[in-house]
Amino acid sequence: MGEFIDLVLLAMLALTALRIIFLKDLFAVVMLFGIYSFLSALIFVNLDAVDVAFTEASVGAGISTVLMLGTLALTGRKEKENTHSSILPLLVVCITGAALIYGTLDMPPFGHPDNPVHEHVAPRYIEQSPKEIGLPNMVTSVLASYRGFDTLGETVVVFAAAIGVLALLGIRRKEDEEAPESGLKSHHVLHVVAKIIIPLTILFALYVQFHGDFGPGGGFQAGVIAAAAFILYTLVFGLSKAMAVVGPKFLKLMASFGVLLYASVGLYSMYKGGQFLDYNKLAVDPVAGQHYGIIIIELGVGITVFAAMLSIFYAFSSQAERSNIQ
Amino acid sequence: MFILDIVSSVLLIAGVFFGLSGAIGLFKLPDFFTRVHAASVTDSIAAILIIFGLLLQTPFDLNTAKLLFILTFLMITSPTSSHALAKSARHGGLLTLSEEKEKQQEQTH
Numbered sequence: 001m002g003e004f005i006d007l008v009l010l011a012m013l014a015l016t017a018l019r020i021i022f023l024k025d026l027f028a029v030v031m032l033f034g035i036y037s038f039l040s041a042l043i044f045v046n047l048d049a050v051d052v053a054f055t056e057a058s059v060g061a062g063i064s065t066v067l068m069l070g071t072l073a074l075t076g077r078k079e080k081e082n083t084h085s086s087i088l089p090l091l092v093v094c095i096t097g098a099a100l101i102y103g104t105l106d107m108p109p110f111g112h113p114d115n116p117v118h119e120h121v122a123p124r125y126i127e128q129s130p131k132e133i134g135l136p137n138m139v140t141s142v143l144a145s146y147r148g149f150d151t152l153g154e155t156v157v158v159f160a161a162a163i164g165v166l167a168l169l170g171i172r173r174k175e176d177e178e179a180p181e182s183g184l185k186s187h188h189v190l191h192v193v194a195k196i197i198i199p200l201t202i203l204f205a206l207y208v209q210f211h212g213d214f215g216p217g218g219g220f221q222a223g224v225i226a227a228a229a230f231i232l233y234t235l236v237f238g239l240s241k242a243m244a245v246v247g248p249k250f251l252k253l254m255a256s257f258g259v260l261l262y263a264s265v266g267l268y269s270m271y272k273g274g275q276f277l278d279y280n281k282l283a284v285d286p287v288a289g290q291h292y293g294i295i296i297i298e299l300g301v302g303i304t305v306f307a308a309m310l311s312i313f314y315a316f317s318s319q320a321e322r323s324n325i326q
Numbered sequence: 327m328f329i330l331d332i333v334s335s336v337l338l339i340a341g342v343f344f345g346l347s348g349a350i351g352l353f354k355l356p357d358f359f360t361r362v363h364a365a366s367v368t369d370s371i372a373a374i375l376i377i378f379g380l381l382l383q384t385p386f387d388l389n390t391a392k393l394l395f396i397l398t399f400l401m402i403t404s405p406t407s408s409h410a411l412a413k414s415a416r417h418g419g420l421l422t423l424s425e426e427k428e429k430q431q432e433q434t435h
Contacts, residue, residue: 187413193406200399 005046013039027077030068037061050216051139054208058224063309066231070316074323121146133290135213143218144294148277152262154220155301159259162308169315171248172322187236194236201229209302213291219298223305231313239317251311258304262297269293334382341375348372357423362412369404373397 016036023029037060044053108115125142133141143151209222234242266277274281279293344367351364377397384390421429 187410189406189409189413193402196402 002046006043009039009043009046013043024079025077026072026079027069029079030065030072033068034061034065037064051137051143051218054216054221058221058228062228063224063231066228067309067312067316070313070320073320074316132287133294134287135291135294137212137214137216139216140212140218140294140298141290144297145279145290148266148279148293148297151297151301152266152277155259155262155304158308159255159304162255162311165312165315166252169319171311171314172318190236194232198229198233201232202226205229205302209298210295212298213294219301219303220305222298223302223307224309226302226306227309227313230310234313234317239314239321243314246310248311248314251307251314254307255304255311258300258302258307261300261303265293265296265300330382334379337375337379337382341372341379344368344375345372357426358415358420359412359422362408362415366405366408369400369408373400373404 013036016032016039020029020032020036023032037056041053041056041061044050044056125138125146129135129138129141129146133145135141205222205226208217208225209219212218212222230242230246233245265279265282269278269281270276272281277293277297279290280286282289282292348364348366348368351367352361355361355364374397377393377400381390381393381397384393
């Protein structure tokens with residue numbers, strides 16, 4: 001049954017991808033990208049990888065759809081006519097595809113317990129992490145402790161993306177209230193419902209943030225969900241009001257603070273005589289030290305992701321408002 | 327428990343029926359507003375029926391509470407999203423089928 005569901009989902013994934021290639025309307029393409037992400041999230045759920053599925057649903061389907069729509073608001077929704085000949089690209093794609101399919105012939109059988117992926121470090125994590133770290137959610141143990149340095153790198157990547165967007169676009173703060181009357185301004189139903197939904201969303205983000213040790217979740221998902229709450233606020237109540245709540249300067253500080261918080265945990269463990277990001281040294285009891293370390297670095301990840309996503313959205317939507325006025 | 331199973335399967339099947347009819351409507355109906363109507367059937371009644379069907383399958387524990395939360399959330403958000411879609415279409419100047427017809431008749435006369 002599980003394999004049947006996998007097959008159906010994979011077929012829908014392939015259909016969505018084909019549709020994305022042939023559609024010229026970029027707005028529909030962005031929507032299809034969201035569907036694509038949801039389908040892959042479903043596949044991950046079917047593979048029992050709920051943490052990955054959660055990330056895919058919140059980051060892939062949620063925030064990146066919003067950010068791509070923000071880009072479309074700046075660039076326009078029609079794809080440019082392609083004047084180049086498509087024979088050479090087709091050839092390259094066919095050869096690459098054939099090579100990839102040829103490569104899969106050597107892959108170990110799907111789901112076999114003797115596969116290399118199940119024999120290398122995974123057994124050690126599964127056997128030792130309850131003793132060494134003691135968190136019920138092993139994914140968080142691996143992500144935040146065993147692979148803490150990788151996760152630091154990922155956080156820095158998110159931070160760097162925010163810096164890149166801000167360097168290219170910049171956030172323009174309007175002094176005067178001459179924003180164009182958007183259809184949502186006089187929208188009472190949306191106002192009321194948004195006021196109910198936004199606090200609940202932020203509460204859920206905090207739950208995901210601090211419950212990540214025990215269930216699926218963690219800093220990445222929590223940051224994105226909290227950013228989504230503020231993006232909803234911006235969409236319904238307008239950019240200038242949202243900037244009055246969380247200003248762009250504050251966001252820049254928050255983004256760098258999160259990365260610094262993460263890295264300083266590493267430095268502190270070096271100061272205590274361990275290696276970089278060696279949480280065992282953070283407290284007298286190594287297991288308690290691991291718990292402290294994981295909670296703090298997850299908080300750093302959450303803060304950086306939240307601030308980076310929201311400032312990227314601010315950058316897009318302030319540019320879009322400006323081009324509307326002109 | 328037997329009765330509960332029957333009731334829950336009836337609810338689930340009804341939910342699936344409404345979900346399917348919403349999907350068919352989304353393809354078959356002629357213009358934007360009727361399609362929003364079809365999609366909102368899937369959003370509202372199908373989701374409610376399916377969640378009630380699942381509720382009866384739980385042994386009334388934490389999962390029941392979670393399903394109830396999801397139900398509340400869906401009942402708030404999905405009518406709102408359909409409403410916002412339709413309203414922004416009006417705002418963008420989209421006419422319903424009958425209005426479109428009237429306009430054409432006025433132009434021809």
